[in-house]
Amino acid sequence: MKAEDIRMEKLRRIEDVIKGKEPDRVPVMGATAVWHGSYAGYTTHEVLFDYAKCKDAWLKVARDFDFDTFTVIAGLEGMIYTIALLEQPEMSSAARFILGSTHLALGDVYSRWPGYELDKNAHPQFIGKEIMKANEYDQLIENPLEFINKVAMPRINKKLCNPGSAEYNAALAKYGAELAKFGAFMADVSMELAKIGYPTVPMAWGYAPLDLIGDFLRDIKNVVMDLYRIGDKVKQAVEAVKPLILRAASCSAPPKEIRKPVFGTEIVECFFPLHLNEYLNPKLYNEFYWPALNEIFKEVVNMGLTPFVLFEGRHDAHLETLLEAPKGKVVGVFEKTDPRKVREVLGNHVILVSGPTNSLLIGGTPQKVEEFMKKLLEDCKEGGMMIWPGVDGGLSRDAKPENVKAMLSAVKKYGKY
Numbered sequence: 001m002k003a004e005d006i007r008m009e010k011l012r013r014i015e016d017v018i019k020g021k022e023p024d025r026v027p028v029m030g031a032t033a034v035w036h037g038s039y040a041g042y043t044t045h046e047v048l049f050d051y052a053k054c055k056d057a058w059l060k061v062a063r064d065f066d067f068d069t070f071t072v073i074a075g076l077e078g079m080i081y082t083i084a085l086l087e088q089p090e091m092s093s094a095a096r097f098i099l100g101s102t103h104l105a106l107g108d109v110y111s112r113w114p115g116y117e118l119d120k121n122a123h124p125q126f127i128g129k130e131i132m133k134a135n136e137y138d139q140l141i142e143n144p145l146e147f148i149n150k151v152a153m154p155r156i157n158k159k160l161c162n163p164g165s166a167e168y169n170a171a172l173a174k175y176g177a178e179l180a181k182f183g184a185f186m187a188d189v190s191m192e193l194a195k196i197g198y199p200t201v202p203m204a205w206g207y208a209p210l211d212l213i214g215d216f217l218r219d220i221k222n223v224v225m226d227l228y229r230i231g232d233k234v235k236q237a238v239e240a241v242k243p244l245i246l247r248a249a250s251c252s253a254p255p256k257e258i259r260k261p262v263f264g265t266e267i268v269e270c271f272f273p274l275h276l277n278e279y280l281n282p283k284l285y286n287e288f289y290w291p292a293l294n295e296i297f298k299e300v301v302n303m304g305l306t307p308f309v310l311f312e313g314r315h316d317a318h319l320e321t322l323l324e325a326p327k328g329k330v331v332g333v334f335e336k337t338d339p340r341k342v343r344e345v346l347g348n349h350v351i352l353v354s355g356p357t358n359s360l361l362i363g364g365t366p367q368k369v370e371e372f373m374k375k376l377l378e379d380c381k382e383g384g385m386m387i388w389p390g391v392d393g394g395l396s397r398d399a400k401p402e403n404v405k406a407m408l409s410a411v412k413k414y415g416k417y
Helices: 003-018 035-040 044-049 051-064 079-084 089-095 100-106 134-142 144-156 166-195 209-218 220-229 231-252 256-263 282-302 316-324 339-346 358-363 366-380 401-414
Strands: 029-032 069-072 203-205 269-274 306-311 331-334 351-354 385-387
Touching: 003 166, 003 385, 035 044, 035 051, 044 051, 044 100, 051 069, 051 166, 079 089, 079 144, 079 209, 079 231, 089 166, 089 231, 100 166, 134 144, 134 209, 134 220, 134 231, 144 209, 144 231, 203 231, 209 220, 209 231, 209 282, 220 231, 220 282, 231 282, 269 282, 282 306, 282 316, 316 339, 331 339, 339 351, 339 366, 351 366, 358 366, 358 401, 366 401
Parallel strands: 029 069, 203 269, 269 306, 306 331, 331 351, 351 385
Antiparallel strands: none
């Protein structure tokens, strides 16, 4: 088959599942931050700071492993930057992740990187930090965009702590240049992937409002205490940032008129990583977290986007709330919740994504991987599902290539309809 035919075949599998159909077989969406580097013989530092080496490793994996899509997520959580730059939409979408290069440009306090704060083969780390004090909720509520830009950003980024200074101006210039380099790199890799038969499914950016506050402003431990101490203020803050997240989702999605001609599909996955869900009991979750998030899901669906949600941690206690989400419109990657339980509670209400854990791909054998995949597919594939290898965070640096290949072989063997 020609590369274009292979690309469209892979894309149709994903489209079919998202549209509620059963494809010819279960699709596999590979994703990693650093595994491609390990496989190609590079250090983690090299593939995170050298785009030529990252591209070489990315394409080597794409050629050697028959995923339906293969994505390198070369950064850490950075939705606060997307929100801060909403008035500059051409930069806002590109700013979604904290990159190693932007960390050096701005000196953010959130992240640590291999070859700098960490060993050259360590995974980059997002470190929580209290940026906003509890007595500053009113400022955030009154004008959230102004507060984020004028108060939070200088605290988040060491090189922006003195607005108007030479260091401040130079940091912003370097930051803009790095975003441009990253955008050009991603476009280049997408074109090269297409040449070997890989589709690129366009993405937009979403976030849970309470996660935005907890991850980037108050830190998780503080925001949980805030729910008990100043719950009304937290609710007001959630309502204040919600419109910004909806603007970000709308601005980051490619225009409707170019989706089919450029990407070959009208589907746009709107990425939502959930973080506080595992930390909240059902009462707190249903009062502070879920209502605003579900409103955003509904609005995003109305925009013509598909929420693609990473249910990080264990989501067992909150599964039934998803029956309130738009039926068949939300893609759910469940990190620690048994996919069989998801099927039992939700049926096909949510588009199921699951897969082998990194512990299995690192410490298991090809035989054990095949056995796991056979049982998973037999139990869960009916009605359509997708596989995300390394379901707990994407493929780890230490995942064994022979186990990843065994997973792919098992999908081809047991994942047919």
